[in-house]
Amino acid sequence: MEYEVVIGLETHAELATIAKLFCGCSTKFGAEPNTHVCPICLGMPGVLPVMNKKAFEYALKAAVALDCEINRFTNFDRKSYYYPDLPKNYQISQNYYNLGIDGHMDMFVNGSIKMVRIHNVHLEEEAGKLIHPEEPGANYSLVDFNRAGVPLLEIVSYPDMRTVDEVESYMQTVRKILLYTEVSDCKMQEGSLRFEASISLRKKGTDKLGNRVEIKNLNSMKSVIKAIEYEAMRQSELLDRGETIDRETRLWDEVGEKSQRMRSKEESQDYRYFPEPDLLPVLIDEKWLSEVKNSIPELPLARKQRFIEAFKLSDYDASILTEEKVLADFFEECVKILDRPKAFSNWIINDLLREVKDRKLDISNLPIKPGQLAALVEIIEKGTISSTIAKEVFSEMIQTGKEPQKIVEEKGMAQISDEGLIESVIDKVIAVNPSVIEDYKKGKKNALAFLVGQVMKETKGKANPKIVNELLIQKVGS
Amino acid sequence: MNKNIQIIREESLRLLGHTALQIKEKILSREIQATELVGKLFEWIKDIEPNVQAFITVNEKEALEKASEVDKKIANRQKVGLLAGIPIAVKDNICTKNLTTTCASKILQNFIPPYDAFVVKRLKEEDAIIIGKTNLDEFAMGSSTENSGYKITRNPWNHECVPGGSSGGSAAAVAADFSFLALGSDTGGSVRQPAALCGVVGTKPTYGRVSRYGLIAFGSSLDQIGTFTKDVKDAALLLQVIAGNDLRDSTSAQVPVPDYLHGIDSGVKGLRIGIPKEYFAGGLNTEVSKAVKDALKLYEKLGATVVDISLPHTEYAVAVYYIVANAEASSNLARYDGVKYGYRTGESRGIIDMYCRTRSEGFGNEVKRRIMLGNYALSSGYYDAYYLKASKVRNLIKNDFDFAFGRVDCIICPTSPVPAFKIGERANNPLEMYLSDIYTIPANLAGIPGISIPCGFSETGLPIGMQILAKHFEEKKILQIAYAFERETDFHLKKPPLKSSSV
Numbered sequence: 001m002e003y004e005v006v007i008g009l010e011t012h013a014e015l016a017t018i019a020k021l022f023c024g025c026s027t028k029f030g031a032e033p034n035t036h037v038c039p040i041c042l043g044m045p046g047v048l049p050v051m052n053k054k055a056f057e058y059a060l061k062a063a064v065a066l067d068c069e070i071n072r073f074t075n076f077d078r079k080s081y082y083y084p085d086l087p088k089n090y091q092i093s094q095n096y097y098n099l100g101i102d103g104h105m106d107m108f109v110n111g112s113i114k115m116v117r118i119h120n121v122h123l124e125e126e127a128g129k130l131i132h133p134e135e136p137g138a139n140y141s142l143v144d145f146n147r148a149g150v151p152l153l154e155i156v157s158y159p160d161m162r163t164v165d166e167v168e169s170y171m172q173t174v175r176k177i178l179l180y181t182e183v184s185d186c187k188m189q190e191g192s193l194r195f196e197a198s199i200s201l202r203k204k205g206t207d208k209l210g211n212r213v214e215i216k217n218l219n220s221m222k223s224v225i226k227a228i229e230y231e232a233m234r235q236s237e238l239l240d241r242g243e244t245i246d247r248e249t250r251l252w253d254e255v256g257e258k259s260q261r262m263r264s265k266e267e268s269q270d271y272r273y274f275p276e277p278d279l280l281p282v283l284i285d286e287k288w289l290s291e292v293k294n295s296i297p298e299l300p301l302a303r304k305q306r307f308i309e310a311f312k313l314s315d316y317d318a319s320i321l322t323e324e325k326v327l328a329d330f331f332e333e334c335v336k337i338l339d340r341p342k343a344f345s346n347w348i349i350n351d352l353l354r355e356v357k358d359r360k361l362d363i364s365n366l367p368i369k370p371g372q373l374a375a376l377v378e379i380i381e382k383g384t385i386s387s388t389i390a391k392e393v394f395s396e397m398i399q400t401g402k403e404p405q406k407i408v409e410e411k412g413m414a415q416i417s418d419e420g421l422i423e424s425v426i427d428k429v430i431a432v433n434p435s436v437i438e439d440y441k442k443g444k445k446n447a448l449a450f451l452v453g454q455v456m457k458e459t460k461g462k463a464n465p466k467i468v469n470e471l472l473i474q475k476v477g478s
Numbered sequence: 479m480n481k482n483i484q485i486i487r488e489e490s491l492r493l494l495g496h497t498a499l500q501i502k503e504k505i506l507s508r509e510i511q512a513t514e515l516v517g518k519l520f521e522w523i524k525d526i527e528p529n530v531q532a533f534i535t536v537n538e539k540e541a542l543e544k545a546s547e548v549d550k551k552i553a554n555r556q557k558v559g560l561l562a563g564i565p566i567a568v569k570d571n572i573c574t575k576n577l578t579t580t581c582a583s584k585i586l587q588n589f590i591p592p593y594d595a596f597v598v599k600r601l602k603e604e605d606a607i608i609i610g611k612t613n614l615d616e617f618a619m620g621s622s623t624e625n626s627g628y629k630i631t632r633n634p635w636n637h638e639c640v641p642g643g644s645s646g647g648s649a650a651a652v653a654a655d656f657s658f659l660a661l662g663s664d665t666g667g668s669v670r671q672p673a674a675l676c677g678v679v680g681t682k683p684t685y686g687r688v689s690r691y692g693l694i695a696f697g698s699s700l701d702q703i704g705t706f707t708k709d710v711k712d713a714a715l716l717l718q719v720i721a722g723n724d725l726r727d728s729t730s731a732q733v734p735v736p737d738y739l740h741g742i743d744s745g746v747k748g749l750r751i752g753i754p755k756e757y758f759a760g761g762l763n764t765e766v767s768k769a770v771k772d773a774l775k776l777y778e779k780l781g782a783t784v785v786d787i788s789l790p791h792t793e794y795a796v797a798v799y800y801i802v803a804n805a806e807a808s809s810n811l812a813r814y815d816g817v818k819y820g821y822r823t824g825e826s827r828g829i830i831d832m833y834c835r836t837r838s839e840g841f842g843n844e845v846k847r848r849i850m851l852g853n854y855a856l857s858s859g860y861y862d863a864y865y866l867k868a869s870k871v872r873n874l875i876k877n878d879f880d881f882a883f884g885r886v887d888c889i890i891c892p893t894s895p896v897p898a899f900k901i902g903e904r905a906n907n908p909l910e911m912y913l914s915d916i917y918t919i920p921a922n923l924a925g926i927p928g929i930s931i932p933c934g935f936s937e938t939g940l941p942i943g944m945q946i947l948a949k950h951f952e953e954k955k956i957l958q959i960a961y962a963f964e965r966e967t968d969f970h971l972k973k974p975p976l977k978s979s980s981v
Binding site: 039043078 | 571572573579581586589591592593595690691692693694695698699725726727728729805806808809812813814815817818819829833853856857858861865
């Protein structure tokens with residue numbers, strides 16, 4: 001039987017504030033366990049939360065960027081469940097008056113735009129982390145509360161996706177929006193961006209949603225896709241056999257590439273939400289909201305469109321350049337200095353990104369600055385260096401962070417345009433290659449390329465190829 | 479009793495029987511040194527405390543150190559705080575840095591907070607001397623202090639009676655002259671009711687007037703720290719110190735704090751006093767009723783007008799309270815799980831078993847009952863019918879007060895329907911126990927301030943308290959009204975007949 005796969009995603013993103021949501025502790029990743037903690041984020045008796053305004057604003061910004069309707073009256077609720085990494089055994093979250101509701105997000109899937117509706121966007125606190133000892137038979141676990149209380153944004157989509165391509169695009173687009181609005185660093189490897197999927201199947205052509213299965217423990221975008229594919233297969237096999245799908249939560253096993261039941265609907269937790277009495281409701285007035293709206297930068301899809309139109313870039317190039325906000329910013333900075341969009345686009349896509357990949361560079365902290373790349377393009381145009389030499393200079397720039405002119409000077413890489421000097425080399429090359437000259441004269445046109453190559457070799461690639469070409473043709477006749 | 483001891487005792491009593499303002503004057507004028515005072519105080523406590531059991535922890539060493547620090551400051555003519563050298567007791571649900579804070583619960587039996595509550599920090603800044611931590615009903619859940627996980631506090635006026643609760647230890651400590659001042663917390667009457675039962679002055683400020691930071695939460699939307707004092711002026715003094723905005727408590731108000739002592743003797747001429755008819759209905763002890771009515775006659779004599787009013791939703795207050803307070807409590811107490819601090823069970827199989835055993839062994843019955851009731855009221859499918867409905871009725875109760883305060887300046891009523899009852903008398907009947915707070919609960923639901931002052935004695939010699947309520951942030955008015963009565967009467971001057979433990 002043919003089924004339609006119905007997919008919704010929950011996205012959790014840690015917000016990029018310096019301090020935690022309700023106390024002054026640092027949010028920095030990777031510190032010694034339990035060093036970024038205080039009585040408040042440890043949930044000690046008698047302590048009270050105080051809202052981090054910046055975190056709230058970041059969440060608001062994300063909700064606006066996702067076209068949500070903003071609840072002008074929003075408050076926080078306690079979500080109760082017992083887990084050792086949750087210091088108070090309740091999480092301060094939002095349930096009754098979410099910050100943003102009924103939003104939507106446009107995304108590009110296989111060349112066309114698709115819209116996914118956003119059910120809600122809300123702010124909550126992060127839990128700590130359990131550390132399970134490696135020794136066999138250990139009867140304890142440890143808790144690290146460094147992460148407890150880090151501000152966490154939750155974005156809940158409607159079940160509007162039908163294919164893994166759409167899911168892939170959804171994840172990429174959400175990520176880009178969060179990066180563009182600079183509310184999260186979205187480092188999946190540090191857990192600051194996470195996804196949970198819910199999947200149901202229904203007979204093609206029917207409307208009624210099937211029983212939904214939620215999948216947790218998805219550590220990368222790749223696992224999300226694999227888990228969805230696995231789950232769609234599992235459910236379709238069950239349905240084909242005439243069995244029913246249980247509403248349940250399953251855990252993805254990354255190594256075994258399969259999922260396992262974590263709990264059934266009957267075991268599902270009653271979170272006993274009620275309004276958090278220790279925090280006041282937040283009222284969002286027109287002025288505040290418009291300030292936040294004005295602070296939203298051009299979002300990736302719009303920026304890409306502008307790149308195509310303003311800089312005459314191809315769809316492909318514009319996509320790659322707008323993939324990361326820092327990269328698009330880098331590109332625009334370059335163009336501001338020197339109006340050569342095509343050249344910069346090529347340098348960034350072909351050379352810069354290759355270096356980033358090979359050297360595992362941090363894209364938000366590149367060793368090369370826009371002014372330096374512009375200077376490089378400028379000296380190529382002036383003929384100071386050839387484009388072949390330019391590649392070497394570029395590589396040197398990446399490694400040392402030096403100015404291109406300086407590298408050219410230090411290494412004597414400047415192009416030789418002195419015709420007398422080039423002529424003497426040409427004469428030498430002609431003298432030792434009589435048979436090639438013969439071939440050329442007989443009409444073997446590519447013999448000329450060989451001779452140019454020899455001249456370049458003699459000059460260690462520094463001779464101006466245009467001049468070499470011209471002089472050679474003059475010498476050997478055409 | 480040995481004649482010498484008798485004389486020493488009487489001397490001590492005379493000294494310790496003073497009010498905080500009186501003793502402060504003696505300390506500042508160097509008539510007595512703080513160290514000497516604190517020394518005498520602890521002698522007295524050691525003698526009498528075994529019969530009262532007001533304290534969970536006494537803080538003698540640190541108290542003496544602080545006293546000598548204050549003495550030095552005074553000797554060197556340095557500036558001293560508003561509470562210089564005055565001994566104060568603190569309810570054991572208010573966090574004190576490096577001093578065990580148990581909430582009278584086994585689950586926190588060895589808990590030593592690494593931080594001071596806002597109010598404790600203020601006390602220290604103003605040079606008060608913290609002499610110990612007082613007993614309470616476990617997690618402040620109760621009206622008799624019988625629910626303590628450690629001991630039963632006795633009413634200084636009659637050792638067979640309860641001191642009221644939940645701040646019974648603080649009330650008894652001030653009544654027995656163990657302390658000049660004490661802090662308590664009032665979620666449904668836990669300051670005012672024990673103050674009434676012990677014959678002292680108990681003040682519950684407006685919700686938000688005093689920071690809750692460091693007060694171990696019971697019902698977060700109802701909890702407020704309050705004061706126990708020997709008279710109304712001392713209440714003004716202590717409130718002056720603890721009131722004010724605190725950035726660490728989002729619910730603390732940014733309303734300026736007036737000078738509470740200034741103009742406290744303004745009198746009540748022209749004042750309109752509301753008498754809610756619902757508070758004088760069935761269940762009210764006749765002696766209590768008579769004492770309060772006599773007090774109203776005195777107010778009329780002093781120039782006030784007494785007006786009959788109605789607070790029509792009063793009958794729902796207790797029900798609403800036990801849903802809201804328990805719902806919040808069930809969540810506030812979830813953190814005591816044996817993972818991070820406090821009591822953890824000895825042996826367990828897995829995390830769930832550890833939680834269950836820890837909480838079963840660590841909490842007392844009343845706390846468990848309330849956690850279950852609270853969780854029930856918040857459960858999916860019941861939330862709307864209980865918590866949400868209760869929140870709505872709570873608003874109606876607030877509206878009752880708003881409406882009433884449009885017509886009158888204050889409301890006067892009994893604090894407790896009965897004087898102190900016998901230990902054990904209500905212990906097995908939680909519903910009857912819950913009715914002890916019938917007159918005090920509405921003020922917590924509405925967030926308004928209230929005070930209980932002594933207004934008489936029963937035939938058996940037990941104190942009777944009267945409650946004065948006013949609009950939000952009108953503590954100053956309440957103190958003025960209370961003082962007008964107090965300066966015309968001597969109920970607050972009577973001392974309980976205390977027995978030495980050495981005889």
